[in-house]
Amino acid sequence: MPYHKDKQQAFQAAQQGTMEAKEWYENLVHDRADYGSQLKHLKQEVNEAFEQINNALEVASETQRAQLEQFRSDLEAIVSEVNQTE
Template sequence: MPYHKNKRQAFEAAQQAYTQLQEAFLHLHEEDADYGHHHKMAEQELDEAIQVIRKAQVTASEHQKKQLDMYSREVERYKQQLME
């Protein structure tokens, strides 16, 4: 049972990290006076999401892996946006 609990917790942490990354990007507007601060926060959320998703992929079920792969692809898109 602990293995399944850890698997679920890892997946939920990845979901949460992805959601937080999305929220950070909602506040990212170049014309905003706090753009630098929001950009830095988005970078931090991006780094965390990458780490948490990778960690969750180790123990994920097949269904979870498909969702985590989608998160990974989306995270890469966010990463490209930050680098522009």
């Protein structure tokens, strides 16, 4: 049973990390004085989420794997969007 619990915990961490990165992205305001600080924090959140996804993929079920790949795709879209606006 611990293996199943570890899979679920790893998946949930990746899911939470992705949601937090999305929230930071959605709240990013280009014309605020602290934009650079916001952007730095967003990049940190995205990097942490990628790491959590990679960790979860090591133990994921097939269903989880498909969702994790979607999380990765969502994060890659954020990175691409941010890179275009810099």
